[in-house]
Amino acid sequence: MNSTFVTSALNASQWPDTDLPEIVVVGRSNVGKSSFINALCNRKKLAYVGNTPGKTRMINFFNIDDKWMLVDVPGYGYAKMSKSLLIQMGNMMEEYFSSRHQLKAVISLVDARHEAKRDDIDMISSLKEKNIPIIVVATKVDKIPKTKRIKALKTISQSLQIPLRNIYGVSSTEKTGFEDVTQKIYEVLGF
Numbered sequence: 293m294n295s296t297f298v299t300s301a302l303n304a305s306q307w308p309d310t311d312l313p314e315i316v317v318v319g320r321s322n323v324g325k326s327s328f329i330n331a332l333c334n335r336k337k338l339a340y341v342g343n344t345p346g347k348t349r350m351i352n353f354f355n356i357d358d359k360w361m362l363v364d365v366p367g368y369g370y371a372k373m374s375k376s377l378l379i380q381m382g383n384m385m386e387e388y389f390s391s392r393h394q395l396k397a398v399i400s401l402v403d404a405r406h407e408a409k410r411d412d413i414d415m416i417s418s419l420k421e422k423n424i425p426i427i428v429v430a431t432k433v434d435k436i437p438k439t440k441r442i443k444a445l446k447t448i449s450q451s452l453q454i455p456l457r458n459i460y461g462v463s464s465t466e467k468t469g470f471e472d473v474t475q476k477i478y479e480v481l482g483f
């Protein structure tokens with residue numbers, strides 16, 4: 293995959309003017325969205341990764357092979373952020389989800405170690421309502437013993453009400469699980 297950073301945007305006027313289909317990566321703050329993008333693209337520093345939650349604060353667009361765009365956004369569920377910033381970021385995301393016609397699918401990241409949280413469930417149901425295809429990815433599987441991984445994915449499947457076959461386990465640090473996700477992305481994009 294050949295990836296290039298296109299732009300960061302705070303509002304619609306800054307979104308790139310292209311007709312390429314877009315896939316956005318969503319999830320709780322610190323779940324590993326930016327790391328996932330880097331591992332998927334096989335790049336070390338394409339998207340900004342942080343040790344503390346709330347690192348990504350704008351909508352970041354990455355051009356993939358001049359065929360589609362991968363979009364990195366701020367995480368939800370980070371309570372320590374100031375209220376005004378939370379509202380500003382919420383509005384920014386709402387604007388994107390409600391009016392970005394290039395948006396084709398969402399990759400929804402959840403931490404493989406925990407069952408999905410209330411805000412994950414809310415996010416998935418709002419996407420289901422909007423009829424946007426959802427790919428669920430469980431991150432940080434390297435933190436679970438191999439023998440317990442299937443069980444962990446089953447727990448997530450149940451809490452999100454998404455079939456187990458549509459949940460992909462990955463480790464961005466160990467770069468495992470990305471072939472299947474890539475294949476699924478191409479299937480969803482119709483390539």
Ligand code: GTP
Nearest residue numbers: 321322323324325326327341342346347348367464
């Ligand atoms: P925000 O932008 O703040 O919402 O966070 P994010 O979801 O983009 O998470 P980010 O990629 O910045 O990663 C958060 C932390 O989790 C970093 O310390 C990463 O190194 C770590 N991390 C991400 N993916 C993995 C993984 O697959 N395995 C392990 N062990 N750590 C990971």
Ligand code: MG
Nearest residue numbers: 325326347348
């Ligand atoms: Mg991030």
